[in-house]
Amino acid sequence: MSYPHVITKTIKEFKLISPTTIEEALYALNEYKTDTRIIAGGTDLVPLMKHRAVTPKYVVSIEKLKELDYVRLVGDQLRIGALTKINTIKNSDVIMKNCYSLYEASLVFATPQIRNVATIGGNICRSSPSADTVPSLLVFNAQVKLVNQKGERIIPLEQFFTGPGLNVADSDLLTEIIIPIEKGEYGTAFHKISRNTSDLAKVNCAVKVSISHEKFSDVKVALGAVSDRPIRAKNVEKLLIDKKINAENIEKASEMVINDINPITDVRSTEIYRKEISKVLVKRMLNLAVERAQK
Amino acid sequence: MAEKFSVIGKSIPAKETKIKATGECKYVDDLPTDLHVKILRSPYPHAMIKNIDVSAAEKLDGVEAVITYKDVPNRLMPRGCARALYILDPHLRHVGDEVAAVAAISESIAEDALTLIKVDYEVLPAVFDPEEAAKPDAPKIYPEGNVYGPQYEPLHEKGINAPTLLEWGDINKGFSEADVIVEDTFEVGPQIHAAVEPHICITSWVGDELTVWTANQVPYEVREGLAYVFEMPESKVRVLSPFIGGGFGGKYLNRYHAICALLSKQSGGKKTKIRFTREEEQTNSKRFLSKQYIKIGAKKDGTLTAIYFKGYADLGGYGNFFGNSGFWGEYPAAAYKVNNSRFEGWDVHTNHFTSQPMRSVQVPATVFSVESVIDQVAKKLNMDPTEFRLMNMPQTGDVMPPLPYTANTVGYPRAELEGYPSKKLMKLVKDELGWDKKWKGWGRPVEENGTKKRGIGIVYSGYEGGFCHDGFMSMAASMNKDGSINIMAGTQDLGNSSNMTMCQLAAEFMGIPLEDVNIFTGDTSIGQYDYFGARASRELTTGGHLLLKALEEIKQKVRIIAAPRLGVKPEEVEIKGKMAYVRTKAETDALKEAIPFAELITSSITAGASGEPGSVFPETAPGKKVRNSMVAGIEVEVDTETGEVKLLNMVTANCPGKAINPEVVKGQYQGATIMSLGYALWEDFVYDENKRAYLTDSFTDYRVPRAQDVPPLKTIVLEETPDRPPHEGTPYGAQGVGELGCWSGPAVVASAIYNALGKRMQKSPMTAEKVLELIKEGENK
Numbered sequence A: 001m002s003y004p005h006v007i008t009k010t011i012k013e014f015k016l017i018s019p020t021t022i023e024e025a026l027y028a029l030n031e032y033k034t035d036t037r038i039i040a041g042g043t044d045l046v047p048l049m050k051h052r053a054v055t056p057k058y059v060v061s062i063e064k065l066k067e068l069d070y071v072r073l074v075g076d077q078l079r080i081g082a083l084t085k086i087n088t089i090k091n092s093d094v095i096m097k098n099c100y101s102l103y104e105a106s107l108v109f110a111t112p113q114i115r116n117v118a119t120i121g122g123n124i125c126r127s128s129p130s131a132d133t134v135p136s137l138l139v140f141n142a143q144v145k146l147v148n149q150k151g152e153r154i155i156p157l158e159q160f161f162t163g164p165g166l167n168v169a170d171s172d173l174l175t176e177i178i179i180p181i182e183k184g185e186y187g188t189a190f191h192k193i194s195r196n197t198s199d200l201a202k203v204n205c206a207v208k209v210s211i212s213h214e215k216f217s218d219v220k221v222a223l224g225a226v227s228d229r230p231i232r233a234k235n236v237e238k239l240l241i242d243k244k245i246n247a248e249n250i251e252k253a254s255e256m257v258i259n260d261i262n263p264i265t266d267v268r269s270t271e272i273y274r275k276e277i278s279k280v281l282v283k284r285m286l287n288l289a290v291e292r293a294q295k
Numbered sequence B: 001m002a003e004k005f006s007v008i009g010k011s012i013p014a015k016e017t018k019i020k021a022t023g024e025c026k027y028v029d030d031l032p033t034d035l036h037v038k039i040l041r042s043p044y045p046h047a048m049i050k051n052i053d054v055s056a057a058e059k060l061d062g063v064e065a066v067i068t069y070k071d072v073p074n075r076l077m078p079r080g081c082a083r084a085l086y087i088l089d090p091h092l093r094h095v096g097d098e099v100a101a102v103a104a105i106s107e108s109i110a111e112d113a114l115t116l117i118k119v120d121y122e123v124l125p126a127v128f129d130p131e132e133a134a135k136p137d138a139p140k141i142y143p144e145g146n147v148y149g150p151q152y153e154p155l156h157e158k159g160i161n162a163p164t165l166l167e168w169g170d171i172n173k174g175f176s177e178a179d180v181i182v183e184d185t186f187e188v189g190p191q192i193h194a195a196v197e198p199h200i201c202i203t204s205w206v207g208d209e210l211t212v213w214t215a216n217q218v219p220y221e222v223r224e225g226l227a228y229v230f231e232m233p234e235s236k237v238r239v240l241s242p243f244i245g246g247g248f249g250g251k252y253l254n255r256y257h258a259i260c261a262l263l264s265k266q267s268g269g270k271k272t273k274i275r276f277t278r279e280e281e282q283t284n285s286k287r288f289l290s291k292q293y294i295k296i297g298a299k300k301d302g303t304l305t306a307i308y309f310k311g312y313a314d315l316g317g318y319g320n321f322f323g324n325s326g327f328w329g330e331y332p333a334a335a336y337k338v339n340n341s342r343f344e345g346w347d348v349h350t351n352h353f354t355s356q357p358m359r360s361v362q363v364p365a366t367v368f369s370v371e372s373v374i375d376q377v378a379k380k381l382n383m384d385p386t387e388f389r390l391m392n393m394p395q396t397g398d399v400m401p402p403l404p405y406t407a408n409t410v411g412y413p414r415a416e417l418e419g420y421p422s423k424k425l426m427k428l429v430k431d432e433l434g435w436d437k438k439w440k441g442w443g444r445p446v447e448e449n450g451t452k453k454r455g456i457g458i459v460y461s462g463y464e465g466g467f468c469h470d471g472f473m474s475m476a477a478s479m480n481k482d483g484s485i486n487i488m489a490g491t492q493d494l495g496n497s498s499n500m501t502m503c504q505l506a507a508e509f510m511g512i513p514l515e516d517v518n519i520f521t522g523d524t525s526i527g528q529y530d531y532f533g534a535r536a537s538r539e540l541t542t543g544g545h546l547l548l549k550a551l552e553e554i555k556q557k558v559r560i561i562a563a564p565r566l567g568v569k570p571e572e573v574e575i576k577g578k579m580a581y582v583r584t585k586a587e588t589d590a591l592k593e594a595i596p597f598a599e600l601i602t603s604s605i606t607a608g609a610s611g612e613p614g615s616v617f618p619e620t621a622p623g624k625k626v627r628n629s630m631v632a633g634i635e636v637e638v639d640t641e642t643g644e645v646k647l648l649n650m651v652t653a654n655c656p657g658k659a660i661n662p663e664v665v666k667g668q669y670q671g672a673t674i675m676s677l678g679y680a681l682w683e684d685f686v687y688d689e690n691k692r693a694y695l696t697d698s699f700t701d702y703r704v705p706r707a708q709d710v711p712p713l714k715t716i717v718l719e720e721t722p723d724r725p726p727h728e729g730t731p732y733g734a735q736g737v738g739e740l741g742c743w744s745g746p747a748v749v750a751s752a753i754y755n756a757l758g759k760r761m762q763k764s765p766m767t768a769e770k771v772l773e774l775i776k777e778g779e780n781k
């Protein structure tokens, strides 16, 4: 981010609205529409406002909506409230057991200070192509619940993102992430490559594989920071499903990731490098997930 | 020295440590102000202001003053060892250069006002590469050309437009005697100082007196510049710099003080405050970006015969603390025993922002380049890198060739090295790292594990550190009637405990408890002076030396008073523990007849010390030379599929002469070493020419090391002191310690990467992208 002409550091005046119920929040969002921003942890929004990259007239704080801060098992679903902090995810046994790659993402997510305030809902709604929680959610086929005054809808997370910083939530409040609980022999893994500790990703990648009779019965691969939004690597997945589990197949499939990604050169890395390490990351995560599935 | 010390050699925490930890300490940002200043900055790397209209900004409610280049004195402001400049200039020399400034009742209003200023720019062609900028047909950043030879005159205004040349011996003869010659080129990016506290100041110009509160490494330079440009006597300009939240060589930008002061004057004497944003901080001060060409020759038996060095350093649009090349150029002469050497150093203006030293002038880049070629020569000779260095490195007692005096460097005479246990340091690091067991030969990994290869590297560096320009500094001390001491210091504590170190020196020297010493500094009204300030690891060596000289004078005054009462000559009187007694008698007897100060003196006794005008390098006995030496070793693991370099273990051994405060010494070494690892691996600097923006203007995108990035780091401190009185030469034989810790980072990491991969990095920082590129296509060197 750079504004060489006028380097601003002060936030434009705005009105803070602090609803105590979801209804009040939805009312406010409906009332002020495009002039409004939701604030959860504020770790993304506040820097944007300081640089006046966004200048909302109203900011709706959802901090007091404690009912959106939970991790729970409901039937065969894992449900995470939008206001759940990254640190809660890191410390949750339920998540470690049922969504291990998300737990792994929380370990390398920012710093303890940020993890204590940043929320999973904010990570999704910021819709950064490099969001660290998203690849894991994608390989677990997560869905998100969007609510507004007219009602609610549940959509696959994959359909949520529309571009860098862009998504389908209009004046919607994201309230919940719904993850179907995986059964059977499966393994999952996440890794992020970054410049140094607690940095944003150059590339991040999550994989989930299901195994049956020494074959891949299901494969899901997702990557971040290699396209205008977090993506699934369907070319890799296709090539592996129903194939035998061996190094050659994994190697060959990993190469295919090139057809799924479209990385750019930016301050964090280069297009060429991102292409190279996407292949490496996919291969390593597939191997690791397989190893975990076989345990 | 077998002498037992009671105060020095002890790790005593600085007086202000507690209030810094609790937040009670008042930094400049904690002080009150009336107005806030914001600066409109150039959106172009090189441009001329054609028209500027501030009328709308002036009319905004809450705005009290606006200035442009039309409002500043038509007089260049001197800046110590740097090109003088106008407070504001229609000629803009880098993105972020100052265009206009607004003082308003809040930062937010000041920012709003900036958006109302209308400017027409004539965009000029820009140049960013120092080698390109040195060419005669490059866009001219200054009318006389972009090359700036180093000078020492305080108030120079124009560049020399020629490189610095240093030559000794006969370089051609040296190469003709060589059996092996290696040449290579290297590049380093700039490094950002990244102090936690950004540049900041508050100014108050009331009547004919100007007061400035700032966080600055060189408060006297600030005073000098302001007094000159505003045509005021220095006595009417007071600069206070009580606490500094980190400097590292970055905290002496000075133009902003003048901007702030002028706005204070224009607003009728209100207090005005400038506080750089992090983005401003990251785009206004950096270490030099540079290129080095090195050629080294050696005989079959390993004797070095010649070192040739050519370097281009980017000063940015203005630069600060030049003379870069002059100091830079000493390195090849200083570090190795070689009789033939030629150095060509180009200090070149570019359209980047200001370059300043960072924990030394360009030494880390020099060490990176020279040590990389030394490695290659050793490889060609089939010698172990440590053996080759041990053969060619000078050590204590060796006589170094004279560095020639030239038009633009001060040089020094033939001298015998002192406090330079280089070979011992090398052995310590080798042992600690397990070198002899691990070393498998050139370009051979220590260990291979799948796609990961481990390599070890060891490098050495030796350079000035704490050089004494004692003719440019003054220190004073006052002994109170009760024998306690007030130090009035020209030195500046930039958060490195130099104040505590000074107090320890005084307590030890006077034989009094530490609690009886107090130091006053960070305020030009103390009446002392320092032209160079807290730079070049010199506060302890120069300031401490002058302090002990002043205290010795106080002792001498007391000796003269006490001598007749004791019935001996003054030189037979010992002063210690607030008493005078006869030195020549056995101490137990002498102490029985000792006269306490209470019976001797009826007033405080004051003394000040400064070197001879212009005096340089008197830090040792005549014919001797103190130098910093350090050896660093590291083990790394390179992921050959991703290019990532993991640091596994690091050892450094350093000589501080005498460690006056051992924990402070260690802290300086370790902090510097960690900084140099950031420089070596992560601290990439990205300027986007299309966007005309520095993309690394935040801590999000400029990656300084985090605690988890630092490998296990063993810091060995090896003392070595000469045998002479503490007030002759550097105090108690102490050397500067602030800089040497950072010299080896890029060099040692590159060396270890080479031994892991068999391929050599020539560019630093060695980001994973560059390492992977090297793995994929670099040719074997």
Ligand SMILES: Cc1cc2nc3c(=O)[nH]c(=O)nc-3n(C[C@H](O)[C@H](O)[C@H](O)COP(=O)(O)OP(=O)(O)OC[C@H]3O[C@@H](n4cnc5c(N)ncnc54)[C@H](O)[C@@H]3O)c2cc1C
Pocket (backbone or CB within 6 Å): A037, A038, A039, A040, A041, A042, A043, A044, A045, A046, A062, A082, A083, A108, A109, A110, A111, A114, A117, A118, A119, A120, A121, A122, A123, A124, A125, A126, A130, A131, A132, A133, A169, A172, A173, A174, A175, A198, A199, A200, A201
């Ligand atoms: C130092 C630092 C390090 C960081 N490191 C990482 C990292 O390693 N990995 C990573 O992925 N991110 C990182 N981030 C980015 C950020 O912390 C995360 O994206 C975080 O999850 C955002 O959550 P938040 O609650 O702070 O969001 P906020 O800043 O409050 O909001 C972000 C956006 O989402 C919207 N929003 C928030 N909640 C909702 C909701 N329930 N419904 C609808 N819209 C909503 C807001 O309007 C805003 O546009 C880092 C940030 C900082 C400052």
